[in-house]
Amino acid sequence: MKCPIIKRCGGCFYPQDQYQEELKEKTLFIEKEIKKTKLKIDVKPTVASPLVNGYRNKAIVAFNQKYEYGLYEEHSQDIIPYKHCLLHEDIMDEILQYIQSYLRKYRVSIYDRKRHKGLLRHILIRRGVKTDQTMVVLVCNENMWRGSKQFCNQLVKKFPSIKTIVLNVNTRRTPIVLGNEDKVLYGKGFIVDELCGLKFKISPQSFYQINHDQCVNLYTKALSLLNIKGNETAIDAYCGIGTIGMILSQNVKQVIGVESNRDAIKDAKNNARMNQLSNIQFVCDDATEFMKKLAKEKHKVDVVIMDPPRSGSTKQFMDSVKILNPKQVVYISCDPTTQIRDIQYFKKIGYHTDTMYLYDMFPHTKHVESIVLLTKVV
Numbered sequence: 001m002k003c004p005i006i007k008r009c010g011g012c013f014y015p016q017d018q019y020q021e022e023l024k025e026k027t028l029f030i031e032k033e034i035k036k037t038k039l040k041i042d043v044k045p046t047v048a049s050p051l052v053n054g055y056r057n058k059a060i061v062a063f064n065q066k067y068e069y070g071l072y073e074e075h076s077q078d079i080i081p082y083k084h085c086l087l088h089e090d091i092m093d094e095i096l097q098y099i100q101s102y103l104r105k106y107r108v109s110i111y112d113r114k115r116h117k118g119l120l121r122h123i124l125i126r127r128g129v130k131t132d133q134t135m136v137v138l139v140c141n142e143n144m145w146r147g148s149k150q151f152c153n154q155l156v157k158k159f160p161s162i163k164t165i166v167l168n169v170n171t172r173r174t175p176i177v178l179g180n181e182d183k184v185l186y187g188k189g190f191i192v193d194e195l196c197g198l199k200f201k202i203s204p205q206s207f208y209q210i211n212h213d214q215c216v217n218l219y220t221k222a223l224s225l226l227n228i229k230g231n232e233t234a235i236d237a238y239c240g241i242g243t244i245g246m247i248l249s250q251n252v253k254q255v256i257g258v259e260s261n262r263d264a265i266k267d268a269k270n271n272a273r274m275n276q277l278s279n280i281q282f283v284c285d286d287a288t289e290f291m292k293k294l295a296k297e298k299h300k301v302d303v304v305i306m307d308p309p310r311s312g313s314t315k316q317f318m319d320s321v322k323i324l325n326p327k328q329v330v331y332i333s334c335d336p337t338t339q340i341r342d343i344q345y346f347k348k349i350g351y352h353t354d355t356m357y358l359y360d361m362f363p364h365t366k367h368v369e370s371i372v373l374l375t376k377v378v
């Protein structure tokens with residue numbers, strides 16, 4: 001099946017029917033990026049995603065005044081309408097189509113970006129694919145929606161997998177989707193998913209990997225690179241809702257997770273309790289500031305896992321790693337080009353890697369996820 005809006009939408013870069021070529025190109029691109037540097041790294045072939053379509057557990061759309069939904073066209077106020085995105089799980093688009101007919105029927109006010117007027121700005125849907133739980137977030141330009149009770153009742157009746165509906169308030173003139181305030185309209189305000197045998201609560205604002213099955217492969221590989229004896233202290237930097245650190249905590253003495261998003265840290269703490277893991281703690285802080293503090297206090301750290309956002313890490317973070325002197329650093333990245341930049345700095349400060357593993361978390365897009373193990377040069 002071909003996507004009719006592939007050229008305009010900007011989400012997908014590679015065609016649907018050439019996945020093997022896409023994987024090869026992704027590997028080749030990273031090899032070329034490494035060749036531009038003095039690094040000698042063997043890049044392993046990109047591991048295919050178990051699902052090539054329907055792998056996304058998160059969808060965000062906006063509506064236009066004709067009640068069509070889609071993404072905003074780049075550098076434009078126009079929406080590129082679609083009915084079904086091949087990357088979404090089918091149920092997401094079924095929910096969106098139902099919401100669309102509801103909004104149209106009741107003539108719900110739609111936000112107009114140009115005039116900064118109107119109510120509904122975006123719909124965000126998140127799925128716990130293992131637990132079949134769905135969250136719907138209504139991003140509104142006001143802190144209430146008068147018809148929301150009837151809307152929630154009808155939506156939940158139609159789609160029983162919807163466990164929570166949240167109204168997110170975003171009154172700013174900004175292309176950023178979510179505002180800071182969440183009001184729970186139905187359910188508990190979070191959903192639960194299962195990953196690598198543990199349960200995780202996911203809030204509207206928390207980061208959660210979007211490709212569940214490939215995330216299991218990614219985490220399993222990342223943790224398998226570590227040489228673990230059981231008495232280690234590990235840092236899970238940029239930890240999100242605590243997923244990878246909690247999986248690791250089952251095999252080491254203790255883990256400290258650090259993350260700057262308050263909601264993610266709240267979820268992480270609840271997740272540790274829910275999974276009865278007592279040897280992991282979470283700190284809400286900027287990862288660099290936290291590592292600087294640990295380095296100043298001369299904390300004992302044996303292992304660092306780091307999984308920063310696309311922009312990568314900071315020199316100060318890496319300088320603190322040098323002071324803390326862990327033998328092993330596993331660096332997971334959703335942008336290998338910034339990771340390559342950081343690996344060059346790690347090399348300068350005495351950490352070496354010779355292999356990079358690529359995992360395709362985002363089929364058909366330009367993106368690929370990478371992992372390296374950096375070890376202390378002695």
Ligand SMILES: C[S@@+](CC[C@H](N)C(=O)[O-])C[C@H]1O[C@@H](n2cnc3c(N)ncnc32)[C@H](O)[C@@H]1O
Pocket residue numbers: 207208209238239240241242243244258259260261264285286287288307308309310334
């Ligand atoms: C790529 S995600 C990884 C999350 C987690 N490791 C996972 O696999 O689900 C990056 C995370 O870094 C967090 N983050 C971004 N900048 C940060 C900073 N300066 N300090 C700490 N955390 C940060 C984001 O909120 C996000 O949760």
